[in-house]
Amino acid sequence: MQMSIPRAVAANFLGKAPTWYKQAIITFLIINPLLFIYNPYIAGWALVVEFIFTLAMALKCYPLQPGGLLLMEALFIGMTSPEHMKHEMVVNIEVILLLVFMVAGIYFMKELLLYLFTKLVLKLKNKIALSIAFAASSAFLSAFLDALTVVAVIITVGLGFYSIYHKVASGKDFQADHDHSHDEEVPSPSRQDLESFRAFLRNLMMHAGIGTALGGVMTMVGEPQNLIIADKAGWDFVEFFVRMSPITIPVFIAGLTTTFVVEKFKLFTYGAELPPIVREILTDYSKHVDANLTLQDKTRLTIQGLIAIWLVVGLAGHFAAVGLIGLSIIVLATSMSGVIDEHSIGKAFEEALPFTALLCVFFGVVAVIIDQGLFTPVISWVLTFEGKTQLVMFYLANGLLSMVSDNVFVGSVYITEVTAALNSGAITRDQFDLLAVAINTGTNLPSVATPNGQAAFLFLLTSAIAPLLRLSYGTMVYMALPYTIVLTLTGLAATYLGLIDLTSWLYDIHLIEHHSAAAAAAADNIPVAH
Known part of the structure; x- marks a missing residue:
């Protein structure tokens, strides 16, 4: 017909x-x-x-x-208008460059990453210890690097593990070409192991994703909105960390404790163990790699290790925009590993570019939110409160809006409004500092509730590994729920109990003492250490 x-x-x-x-x-x-x-x-x-x-x-x-x-x-x-959408893209150009170049740069380091993480997974046989290690290491890296970069690393590792097992379970050797997106070649007896392995990897992906939020809230370089808030407040790296620490440190401890609890008691689909057959295959793969490493292979891994050091140093030292450092990774990794043809280089961009396009669409939606004033009533309502209630309401309002929108946008809007209130004399400088803390923690913590709350979560949801692991939007929301509840309530309790007031007071005392010492030293012509 x-x-x-x-x-x-x-x-x-x-x-x-x-x-x-x-x-x-x-x-x-x-x-x-x-x-x-x-x-x-x-x-x-x-x-x-x-x-x-x-x-x-x-x-x-x-x-x-x-x-x-x-x-x-x-x-x-x-x-909204195309011009406003373009403006939002220009404002977020560093995020776009990061996705275009940094994710591709990580692709060319996958040999080293897979080698190291295979050793880690095989060495840490206790699932609880492994989960905490993934969450803690992601938190540490995200405090100094960008969360998207950390998630890109974890995705690369997860894809590597999955493809190795899927290839062997399909009856092929480690060197064979294989399409791991189809299960037809996996025999029925191996399907249950495959599902168990998917559950195991889903657990690790989510623990690592939550880890990026735990670390990203701590420092001014952890998330893009942190930089904006620090700039408006005039805080340096140390002051930002100190002012946030009464909330971020208890939240970090609570986050890792939650990891322990959900793994120990197998809550919210956590607690999936690595199937013995998969561990055996990964062990065989590790032995195979070690046995077949040539001098050229060892040299390439060593060079990738040196490039990884440059990546950490370059990002931690802020020598250039994250995307430009990613471009340098591409140049160094490809030139030192013999990848010089356009087709081979092009494969590295396949993962990031669809998400980059999606993020640009999201910036257009943000432009609509701004032009239609969708958040204006909430912002105006929150500003009517005073004192400790105002801090709590700022924290909650930022959190709720960050669940449905981008936390960078929400943080930027709120800190701009608060800065305007400070400049007009509506609030004092002390109030401003406390509100800035509430805005930063509010946008970073409750936003783990949904994938659209944080770019790193959205990247994970729309990555190539999500359909392989059956990691849907609803699954991510459900698995993030215990973390959402614990992190939000811990942050709220710290805000309500006035811990940020204590830190602000202690930091102001430190500044007074420092300035007094500086004045006395200046009178005696004695240098004072900062």
């Missing part, structure tokens, strides 16, 4: 996505202009909810296409 043109168009629209999903997107596209005519504010919130829906259904259809269609319509009907 010959297909009609309308049927052909319907079949091509969003490809193999379910029919109900296609109908939902078409419905959104029809009602949005009508809502915009009726009430632009309602239409703006409808667009945000619809975009979150496309993220939640990421395993049904990659969000770039449906989200992009919704945004294009929003641009055409005037919810």
Whole structure:
């Protein structure tokens, strides 16, 4: 039977996505202009909810296409302008460069990463210890590096583990070419081991993702909004860490404790063990690699190790934008490993570029949020409170908005409003400092609730490993729930109990003592150490 043109168009629209999903997107596209005519504010919130829906259904259809269609319509009907969207992209150019170059740079270091993490997984046979190690190391790295970079490393490692087992379970040797996205070649007796291995890797991915939030909130370089807040407040690295520490350190301890509890008692699908057959295969792989390492291979691994040191030093020292350091990783890793043809280099960009495009669509949605003033009523309402109640409300409001929007955007909007209030004399400098702490912790901690709250989580959701591990939006929300509750309540308790007041007081005392010593030393012409 010959297909009609309308049927052909319907079949091509969003490809193999379910029919109900296609109908939902078409419905959104029809009602949005009508809502915009009726009430632009309602239409703006409808667009945000619809975009979150496309993220939640990421395993049904990659969000770039449906989200992009919704945004294009929003641009055409005037919810925002292409110029404003471009402005949001320019403001976030460092994040875009990071995704384009840093993720590709990590790709060229996968041999070293897989080698080291294979040793770690095989050495730490206790799942609880391994989970805490993943969370703690991700937190430490995220305090000095970018969370997206850390997640890119973890994804690379996870994909490496998965492809090794999937290849062997399909009856092939370590060197064979293999498509690990299809399970047809995996015999039935091995399917249960494959599912158990997926659950094990899902656990590690989520622990590592949460770790990036635990470390990212601590320092001014941990998250993009931290830099914005530190700049507005005039804080250096040490002052930022000290002022945040009464909240961030208890939260860090609570986070690792949560890791222990969910693994120990197998809560929220955690506690999945590495199947013995998988451990045996990874052990064989490790032995195979060690036995077949040539001098050239050892030299390449050594060079990748040196490049990794440059990566950490370069990012920690802020010698250049993160993306530019990523570009240097690509140049160094490829030139020293003989990867000189365009086709081989191009493979490294396959993972990051779709997400980069999706993030640009997200920046367009942020432009809609700003132009339609979707958060303005909440911001105005929170500013009506005073004292400790105001701190708590800032923390909660930032957290709730960060769950549905980007925490960088929410943090930027709130710190700008608070800075304006300080400049107008509506609040004191002491109030400003305390509110800045509440804004930073509020945007970083409760935002772990959903993948759209943090770019690193969204990257994990839309990465190549998510469908392989059956890591859907709902699964991420469910697995993050114990962390969301513990981190949010711990941060809230620290804010309410006035710990940030104590730190502010102690830090001010330190500054007074330092300035007094400096003045006395200046009178005696004696240098004072900072």
